[in-house]
Amino acid sequence: MKLAPVNIKNKRATFDYELTDTYTAGIVLTGTEIKSIRLGKASLVDTFCFFSNGELWVKNMHIAEYFYGSYNNHSARRDRKLLLNKKELKKLEKGTKETGYTIVPVRMFINEKGLAKVVVALARGKKQYDKRESLKEKDDKRDMDRMFKR
Incomplete structure (x- = not known):
């Protein structure tokens, strides 16, 4: 049985934050978690990263419990360690020391070796007027595309 490629995005991140640097990180998972991710049962909504003892952790990532997991199942919203050099x-820790910067997971995917990866970005929060401006740019781009298709 061939599964569809897994590409879980945090659409809210690009709307709420201005992304500066991106990094691809491995993620420490249990057996039932990777099975759920391969089925596409994960969400990056309201997730963020934090440092603890010099290690990067992702908090609030939802990975649904595996249906066939029985007593081996994981808790859906536990903290998970990210693997970077x-x-x-x-660089990330230095970036978060600056005011207004945070680390946000942007995308989760499974690479060609079958390993789960998370793309994290150093991001600065947008103000309300920046959000309106990005919505306006998006609408203008859509209108221009419609004009040229006619």
Whole structure:
């Protein structure tokens, strides 16, 4: 049975934040979690990353319990460790020290080796007027595309 490629996006992240640097990180999972992700049963809504003892963790990521998991199942919203090299961790930690910056998971996918990866971005929160401006740009782009298709 061939499953569709997994590509779970955090659409809210690009709307609420201005993304500066992106990094691809591995993620530490249990057996039932990776099975749920392969079925596409995960969500990045309201997720964020934080540092604890020099390690990067993702909080509030929802991975649905695996249907056939029985007593081995995982809790859906537990904290999960992200795997990056030391240089990337230092850059991210230095970036979060600046006012207004945070680390946000943008996308989760499964690579060609079958490993789950998370794309995290160093992001700065947008103001309300920035959000309106990005919506206006999106509408203008859509209108221009319609004009050229005629």
